[in-house]
Amino acid sequence: MSDAVADELAIRHLVSAYADAVNRRDKALWASTWAEDSVWDLSALSAEGKDNIVQLWEGAMAGFEFVAQIVHQGTVEIDGDRATGRWYLQENLKPVNSAEGRFSLGTYVDEYVKEGGKWLFASRKYHVFYSEEGPGVTAGTVTPIP
Numbered sequence: 001m002s003d004a005v006a007d008e009l010a011i012r013h014l015v016s017a018y019a020d021a022v023n024r025r026d027k028a029l030w031a032s033t034w035a036e037d038s039v040w041d042l043s044a045l046s047a048e049g050k051d052n053i054v055q056l057w058e059g060a061m062a063g064f065e066f067v068a069q070i071v072h073q074g075t076v077e078i079d080g081d082r083a084t085g086r087w088y089l090q091e092n093l094k095p096v097n098s099a100e101g102r103f104s105l106g107t108y109v110d111e112y113v114k115e116g117g118k119w120l121f122a123s124r125k126y127h128v129f130y131s132e133e134g135p136g137v138t139a140g141t142v143t144p145i146p
Helices: 003-024 029-032 050-062
Strands: 034-041 045-048 064-079 084-093 100-113 118-133
Touching: 003 029, 003 064, 003 084, 003 100, 003 118, 029 050, 034 050, 045 050, 050 064
Parallel strands: 034 118
Antiparallel strands: 034 045, 064 084, 084 100, 100 118
């Protein structure tokens, strides 16, 4: 396998691990996807530095009984030990103590850095381009993912 193919597969795995960690609320796995000096931009909220990013994520996740983040297609452009990418995703969110759920479609625009042979997020910028809220969006039964 060529280095370029291995790098792209590693970045695709990084994006998948991030979403898996969100869905399972795995703080350690989620935190392991970020570089120390990274930036996370959610439009209305942002954080710089891995510790601040993890703190923001913990606070955000505490507000939801249920989160499902499903990653769809994406692109990756590699340039040495740096890379960029764009990923499309959907999220279903059920806030704690609320019948009002949210369904959204969005895109992450990413920058990656390879540190110590491992690809990490240097920057993630999220943009929601469709959002629907209401009681019917997450009216089903919530069963935690094992």
